[in-house]
Amino acid sequence: RNALHNNQFVRQLINISNVMQLYNVSSYHSSALDVFQASPVIERVEQSDDDDNGDDYSDRIVKGLLKWFKEDFFKWVNKADCIHCGNTNQDKITALPAVRGYTGEHRQGQAGIIEKYKCEECGGVTEFPRFKNPEKLLTTRKGRCGEWNDCFILILKSLGYNVRYIWNLEDHVWCEYYSKNLKRWIHLDSCENAFDNPMLYNRGWGKRMSYVLAIHDSYIIDVSYKYIDSKSDKSIPRNKITETDYQKVLAFITTTKLIKIQDD
Secondary structure, eight states, rough: OHHHHTTTHHHHHHHHHGGGGOOOOOOHHHHHHHHHHHSSSHHHHHHHHGGGTTTHHHHHHHHHHHHHHIIIEEEEEESSSOTTTOOOOOOOGEEEEEEOOSOOOOOOOOOOOOEEETTTTTOEEEEOOOOOHHHHHHHHEEEEEHHHHHHHHHHHTTTTTTTTEETTTEEEEEEEEEEEETTTEEEEEEETTTEEGGGIIIIOOOOOOOOOEOOSSEEEEOOHHHHOTTTTHHHHHHHOSHHHHHHHHHHHHHHHHHHHHOOO
């Protein structure tokens, strides 16, 4: 057990296994509901004729939420635009060494890393805190896949959807929700306005992948089969630990989560 616990991959699994706690704060739900109710999602869904596709109302809300979130609400950030002169030319913005969070806002927003960028037009330096607190992201409304996913999951959870956080070892995250209408877990990627397209990454992007995990409030399971074409040359060998030990680790984490739920 000690050898496994010292394995870097196992430590990653243990660290990511508690991610759903971020989205279960009632005050965060209230903030997310305020944002949702101020959005045009419900009005757009009720004015559309997408129900002809066999979707029920809940599925249509999720689709409408994806579209609004991608097109109107959240912004992708590679290198931060200059806040001093307004320069948005990525070729004229240079990354500087990142620093640890150092202000009260950083701590409250759970920003462990503060990226810094120098504008080559005016010489000004702009900071980009990598906030992890999903309620804070309702206000900042920008980031990369981590921030997009955190904020989107919070809104889904605030609406009462059953949600799983999906983690891929090769540096991407997205989510799933359980559709009562379709009676299965549905792939969602807010960065891509993607609904039920699990092979988007492996086949669509040509992304090489090995491990994909679903983290729920009460368990963690491997869902690689759903997102990786095992016959493709984009499938990376799973050799971080043996498959037997891998399943033991997932079972141990799940048991720990269940015990904590019972204790609470």
